[in-house]
Structures are given as C-alpha cells and as structure tokens.
Amino acid sequence: MPSRPLRISSITGFFLVFSRRVLSERLAGIAFGLRQTEQMSDSTLDQMSHGKAVQLHTSNENEEEHATSRPWSDLPLEIVELFAAHLSWVDQIHFNAVCKNWNSISDNFQTKKHMPVLMYTSGSDGECNFFDPIDGKSYSIEIEELSSDEPLDLRFSKNGWVLISEGDLSLFIINPFTETVINLPELDESLYCFTGISFSSPPTSSDCVVFGIGGTNSTYVYISLWRHGDNAWKDLWYDNNLPFCATYNNPVFHHGLFYCLGSYGNLGVFNPRDMTWTVLERPKPIHSVVNEERRLEDCYLVESNGELLSVFNGNAAKPILVFRLDKSKMTWRKVDDLGKETLFLDVRTSLSVRAPKKEFGSRIYFPRFSNDDHRKGVYYSMRSREYYPKFYGVKEPVDCLWIEPSLYDDE
Structure with a gap:
C-alpha cells in the first residue's frame, strides 16, 4: 500500500x-x-x-x-x-x-536551497499537492486562499512564489508555504490570451515586473506589463523586425531582460527599462522550417549557471535536443551532457539546479510520474538517451508546475 x-x-x-x-x-x-x-x-x-x-x-x-x-x-x-x-x-x-x-x-539564518517539487491542484477546493520526484513522496496542504468559486490555473513560479489566474481576468501571486498573497490589477479581456507570462523577482520586491506576451502570427506581438505599485497593466503592441512565432512556454528573466523562445528556435527580447522589443538576428534559428511535426514539439527555455539553455522535445521515440547559448558568438551550441546539473522542465516553469547526488546529474525531469504504488518521477537521461521509468502509462496532472519551496517571502 x-x-x-x-x-x-x-x-x-x-x-x-x-x-x-x-x-x-x-x-x-x-x-x-x-x-x-x-x-x-x-x-x-x-x-x-x-x-x-x-x-x-x-x-x-x-x-x-x-x-x-x-x-x-x-x-x-x-x-x-x-x-x-x-x-x-x-x-x-x-x-x-x-x-x-x-x-x-x-x-x-540561511537555510539550504530546496530541490524543486511538482505543485498541482485538483480544483478550486483549496487543496494543494506537492510531489517530490527525487524521493517519490507526496504531500498536500490546505490553503484557504486557493478556495474559489472561479477556476484557478497555475501560470508560473519563481523564488517560491506562484502566479495564479482566477477566472478570465484576475491574477494573484502567492507563496503557498507562507500563504502571503499579492493581488494584481485585473487584465483587459482582449489581452488575456498570453502564450507566456512570468515575473522578474519576488512580488514583495520594489523592482518586480510581471511580463505577459502573446501573438497569433509571426509579424507582431502584444505585451502586457505590470510593475510593483502600479494600479493597472500597461498594454503594448510591437511589429516584429524579424519573423517570430511565440511558443507556449514562459519567458526567462535573464540579466535584466525577458527572453522569449520562438518556435524556430530564435529569441525575442524585451527590455523593461526602455520598453523595447527586439527579435535577435543571432542566434540563428535552430529550425529552418516549422512543419506540423514541429508545431507539436514542446520547447523550453531555462537559465542554467548564468547561461540560457533551449530544449526541444518532439516525442518519446526521439532524443531530446539541448542547446546552450554561446553569448560570445551568439550561437546555439549542442549539449550532450549536463554534468552536475539537473533540469526540471514544463511550459510554465523550467528550472536548473545542482544535482543532490552524482547519479542525479544530467537528468531532465518532466511533470509526470508513474501511476503505481511506488510512485517515481519521470526523467530523461542525457547519458543513456532513455526515459525512466518508461514514458508510456505515466500520469501528468492537468494543472501543475515546478516550484522551489521557500518558507520566506523575500528570498
């Protein structure tokens, strides 16, 4: 049992x-x-x-x-x-x-940094579940703030905080371990369909920026921005200087800029200081053509050891492709081994952490686990090029994301 x-x-x-x-x-x-x-x-x-x-x-x-x-x-x-x-x-x-x-x-005093866990909900009844893929244990917490008559959806996490949408227009950020809540202004209805949304720093910080991006074709993007202390969102429209198809994964705040991964493998960058949007000429797109197979491909952008990684995952029968951005030449370099790093990927939040033990290095964990008595987190080994346990017959919660637990609001 x-x-x-x-x-x-x-x-x-x-x-x-x-x-x-x-x-x-x-x-x-x-x-x-x-x-x-x-x-x-x-x-x-x-x-x-x-x-x-x-x-x-x-x-x-x-x-x-x-x-x-x-x-x-x-x-x-x-x-x-x-x-x-x-x-x-x-x-x-x-x-x-x-x-x-x-x-x-x-x-x-400073406590150790905790390994990511998979957070998921079973509705709007206030119950929040956590699965630790390293030891296979599950936990649940009753959180009053997650009891709602409106549907709740997990959108993004960072520093122990989770961005959650409530209904069609409302957003709030909560630390589920302290139950501290930051309510955001309501969105404009016409700008709600983001392909990605994230924030730069804890919402208690005076320099926190929430950034949402969307777009229906390669010629333009729309962006919604909220800064700490603002009473309303700022809505912006930009023409793309180069073709850019926004993908369904969340932007990464890296060295003061929001980086967005396009379906071709190119990058779009938003500068929140001068409010500029640019599709970078380099790195060159990884894919020259985006066909129907590519459209079904999952892609992720993650910061790892101060660098950007892009990850492309077509299906369980094909190897996962990982690229590291070489900023000196602004080109993607293929990665065959992650060394001591472990990735935790999903389209809402992707994280890179130092492996707790040598055998956990060069693994990529996905938001799935085996559906049996001995629950195990599903991961892909970069070294063996295989999934463990086998990819088929596993469970993925409908509404989930990775989170690094924090019992403090200002980390």
Whole structure:
C-alpha cells in the first residue's frame, strides 16, 4: 500500500504534537551526521541519538556539575542553526511549528536551497499537492486562499512564489508555504490570451515586473506589463523586425531582460527599462522550417549557471535536443551532457539546479510520474538517451508546475 500523503491543514496551524515527534526523529538523525563531520560533541550526540532532551550543564566552584533536563526549545542557537541548515522544506514546517522561539529565530539564518517539487491542484477546493520526484513522496496542504468559486490555473513560479489566474481576468501571486498573497490589477479581456507570462523577482520586491506576451502570427506581438505599485497593466503592441512565432512556454528573466523562445528556435527580447522589443538576428534559428511535426514539439527555455539553455522535445521515440547559448558568438551550441546539473522542465516553469547526488546529474525531469504504488518521477537521461521509468502509462496532472519551496517571502 502506498503511504498516505502528509496532510497539513495550514502552514501555521499544524499538529504540534506530531511536529515534535517528527522533529525528534529528524534531529537525532541529523545530529549523528553532524558528529561524523565533528560539528557536535559526543555528549550532545549521545543524548540526541536516544531522542532525549539535551542536558544543559551548570556548575560552580563548590558544587559538583549537574544536569538539568530541558525541552528542545532550549537548545543553543548555534546548534539549532546547524539542524535547520539540513532540514527538508517539510521538516522546516515542522521545525517552525515546534515553538514560538524556533519560529521567530528561523528568520535569522540561511537555510539550504530546496530541490524543486511538482505543485498541482485538483480544483478550486483549496487543496494543494506537492510531489517530490527525487524521493517519490507526496504531500498536500490546505490553503484557504486557493478556495474559489472561479477556476484557478497555475501560470508560473519563481523564488517560491506562484502566479495564479482566477477566472478570465484576475491574477494573484502567492507563496503557498507562507500563504502571503499579492493581488494584481485585473487584465483587459482582449489581452488575456498570453502564450507566456512570468515575473522578474519576488512580488514583495520594489523592482518586480510581471511580463505577459502573446501573438497569433509571426509579424507582431502584444505585451502586457505590470510593475510593483502600479494600479493597472500597461498594454503594448510591437511589429516584429524579424519573423517570430511565440511558443507556449514562459519567458526567462535573464540579466535584466525577458527572453522569449520562438518556435524556430530564435529569441525575442524585451527590455523593461526602455520598453523595447527586439527579435535577435543571432542566434540563428535552430529550425529552418516549422512543419506540423514541429508545431507539436514542446520547447523550453531555462537559465542554467548564468547561461540560457533551449530544449526541444518532439516525442518519446526521439532524443531530446539541448542547446546552450554561446553569448560570445551568439550561437546555439549542442549539449550532450549536463554534468552536475539537473533540469526540471514544463511550459510554465523550467528550472536548473545542482544535482543532490552524482547519479542525479544530467537528468531532465518532466511533470509526470508513474501511476503505481511506488510512485517515481519521470526523467530523461542525457547519458543513456532513455526515459525512466518508461514514458508510456505515466500520469501528468492537468494543472501543475515546478516550484522551489521557500518558507520566506523575500528570498
């Protein structure tokens, strides 16, 4: 039988007793790992590995040293920081729920960056699901802000924030792990059919820009822009200086510019500072012709180690093509191995992260998983040129995207 997903009724209202039990087990394991790297004393390790409260010692000149049992919340800050740096995002939620002290001090230190998870919803009932393709575990969170009479659609994610449309005209950005919501002005109805939409930085940042693009042919594009603090969207129309067919994947904000991948493999660039749109002459298009087969091809643009990658995926019977933009010569270079990088691709959000272990490197994960008791994330190995598990018979949620969990609004 598959294990039941962890259910969190809300981020702040978690079951405290369960949190303490879970944290006790997790911290004991982490303590052992820290001792292996000589970051923790033998006495502390011995106490914690048996699930006991840490013994805080006091002494004076005349009295023999004695131990006093204290709760977990009395752990010294430097030890708490060591633990927090090794917790998964789920355990961080447990961590913050243990006591007020731990919840308040967690803002004062940097925790590790979490691997992407697949976020998906089953409707507008407030239930939000997360699937971790690395360990195959699933979780669900009840989020009041995602309960709506209007249909909700996930559009884009960045820095733990998710852009969501509600009905035909409304948009808001939410951090599902803190439940902080930023409402955006309503869109103009005639400009809603974007082929791509993204934002530059967390919506709490004063320099946040939300950028939507669309177009029905290769001769023009329309763009809608919202800046932090604006009361309305700015709608813009541009003639293309070169043929450019906007594809259904989201733009990438890279070095101050929004880059858009066309169906030919060429790039369009929007500069939000001077409000200019340009179809670049270089790199040259990867495809000279876009036939019906090419129109059905999935294509993705992703930032990886400060560079841009384009990925083209026709069908499961053909190898995936990956290209890296050589900015010195402004040309696409074919990539055969991603090294230590792992890609998480979908048309809404594509991410590149350092693989947690060597064997996870040079993989491309897709928003699909095996539909059996031992759920596994579907990935393509650049080294073997094969899908694992087999591509057929897998499940893809209708409304999903990749997200890097963040329990802080300003990351």
